[in-house]
Amino acid sequence: MSKQSKVPYKIYLSEEELPTAWYNIQADLPTPLSPSLSPQTKQPLGPADLTPIFPLDLIKQEVATERSIEIPDEVRELYRTFRPSPLYRAYRLEQALGTPARIYYKYEGNSPSGSHKLNTALPQAYYNRQAGIKRLATETGAGQWGSALSIAAKLFGLECTVYMVKVSYEQKPYRKLLMETYGAEVIPSPSRLTAAGRRILAEHPDSLGSLGIAISEAVEDAASHDDTNYALGSVLNHVILHQTIIGLEAKRQLEKVDEYPDIVIGCCGGGSNFSGISFPFLHDKMRDGRKLRAIAVEPKACPTLTKGKFAYDYGDTAQLTPITKMYTLGHGFVPPGIHAGGLRYHGDSALVSQLYHDGLIEAQAVFQKDVFRNAVFFAQTEGILPAPESAHAISAVVEEALRCKERGEEQVILFCLSGHGHFDLAAYEGYLRDHLEDVDYSEAMVEEGMACLPQVQVG
């Protein structure tokens, strides 16, 4: 399609055009990832350290260096029930901003789980079923990931146990009910079902839980049952691999209207959404020297990339997970209770961290009041109610689009609208009633966070 003819509001691909393989950025990294370390020995991890909780196929993907990894037929068939996802041209947003920029967004909110999380939940459930596993255990905070894994487990005939942070379990009954409707067992964490949970409850009978505790419970559950494995919704390399389907599709969709982005933007918590939309374009930047800005957007209250340190740290508070080289605010850091639960993580994916360290991507931190102001603005112009996490990306998009306006630049901006906000209206209420607080991250918090980093010596 030439630029003369009008680009439609929604650019679709046919199911035949669905990518047949995921893109593995490990093949193209200028600096290979530092090895992850065992939390016990502090020596580089081997597959045997992970087999109690992950199937071998996923462990292999975690360290794979092939550029392209084939999507299994059965997964691709289920992808076809809701993918390729539409790419929207944000005409109304452009008009409302008066910007010469052309804004496109990949919308993942039409998936049955309401976000991009199903893209990795399905292959994770598939590989586990192939390995003879009968049940998956996981944790969930905001609930996006727990919902996605509940659906994927049901579709592959697996049971699913979700340890849900107790405060979310109580405050977000609809998320819990959604998972139950898809057949999952949802357990408020800390629980009496695991040693980790009982230990916490003995000390703090009224504990409202945390993601760190819920991870410990799910990992313990998986490690102590032969037929059960653990599944994680972000951070890990195999999760990010699966999410590249977002960017691979977006690239084909933009080709159809003869466009290529100058800027790619995604919100960034653990990193799977930002990686999903940007990595297939970073491929072109790293391999072909294509000019491209990729911007990861995080909350000011949890500014892992912009204020954290590139260091070895644990993935969880209880120091049960492997030690990974990443940007971190310190595993002891408890982020303030901002309303984008999916972005409240002290660390970041090793892949995103390495790319940021090597100067291949940018990062920005935004205040939540700005985020919700832009979320409401987006809903009132484009119609779709964004998840608070996705609205972090929108904030950066608006800023870039206004910069284009100021300079009269016709840049192409692509972002990922990773999910809808139908289960986040309590957060919108906070904004509409002016109850939200903006929390900035202080130097004292940096120092405190860094004090708990583990001492490791690597090769």
Place this chain on the structure above:
Amino acid sequence: MSKQSKVPYKIYLSEEELPTAWYNIQADLPTPLSPSLSPQTKQPLGPADLTPIFPLDLIKQEVATERSIEIPDEVRELYRTFRPSPLYRAYRLEQALGTPARIYYKYEGNSPSGSHKLNTALPQAYYNRQAGIKRLATETGAGQWGSALSIAAKLFGLECTVYMVKVSYEQKPYRKLLMETYGAEVIPSPSRLTAAGRRILAEHPDSLGSLGIAISEAVEDAASHDDTNYALGSVLNHVILHQTIIGLEAKRQLEKVDEYPDIVIGCCGGGSNFSGISFPFLHDKMRDGRKLRAIAVEPKACPTLTKGKFAYDYGDTAQLTPITKMYTLGHGFVPPGIHAGGLRYHGDSALVSQLYHDGLIEAQAVFQKDVFRNAVFFAQTEGILPAPESAHAISAVVEEALRCKERGEEQVILFCLSGHGHFDLAAYEGYLRDHLEDVDYSEAMVEEGMACLPQVQVG
């Protein structure tokens, strides 16, 4: 596409293939509609009776007899932001049922408002803005309609006041917040802002409200302010006209895969969703003698078509609206508190009623426990969580598909999945915890309902 090649999961139309006109079934009715009557004079309504609350363009559509009514460019442009909606082939449902039937569903839940209601909210807002109106007043119960009108009003630069039944206002805070996010003012009804509201509160200070009261308040608000009109989300002929875009699209989508339905199914409250999916096919039945079963599905607890009487009755409890010939349970009937709020209406659209009376369509009533059992079954196979209203259609689809299985018939079943159930999880909880009750409609209720029908003599 031949039947040999595999039909995709999702059949799309391009934005260029969006219909340019709505279908007006009044052109093809074997029996023309009986005239509606003024509630004051009980004489046939003239346009002057309606101009205080509706713009002339909509009043004209209410009585138009042309077969085809052009969609204004500005409305069509906004339709393009979320339409044509996808037509899904329900492969996984077919497989789970083991039926030879081929099941297709038109999914309206991807619209920004989450249901089909935006299809009429947009043209209603458009025609009102064209007429110089500044504000729209309406009522909402479950909230689907109020959400759609809030979005449409914002997109056309109108203000929007929604009188929300007080019990829903209190029990469904997320729906209220969604409307507020789109800029609407949401008022719990009965309120002190209208004479009708004050009258109720004087008698019943603790009144939890009803749709009938909320309609009275919205109509009074519109009638007493020059710059304000009233908007209704179902029942009326112009609303149904706008919804025919659903069936018109579905017909083109089925043509693309060389299919034509043997059975078309929709849930039926006021009738706009059922009409939307079925009327373009009923056109073929009435004009070309095409064989087709069209089935309207309603709750056993509010069985307007299957147990009501075809008679003149008021559209609301307070006897403020025009008197219309329709199937009715009596305007004094207060349906039990079943969980499909959109189907709790004592009457039905005049168009659906006339077609049913003339034997051109069928009706079925279903119990809500069966509805939710099928809703959960659908979510676990197809992935999408249906609204309780839409799940009434699913119940009938499952029954027909099993009948096909029994008889070895390869019939084609089309239904409308009118919305998602993201704001209805409290109802799902009722089912999952076995708290739902099935209420059948008794002969005594029929008698009581019929006792309040108005005495009218027409022509």
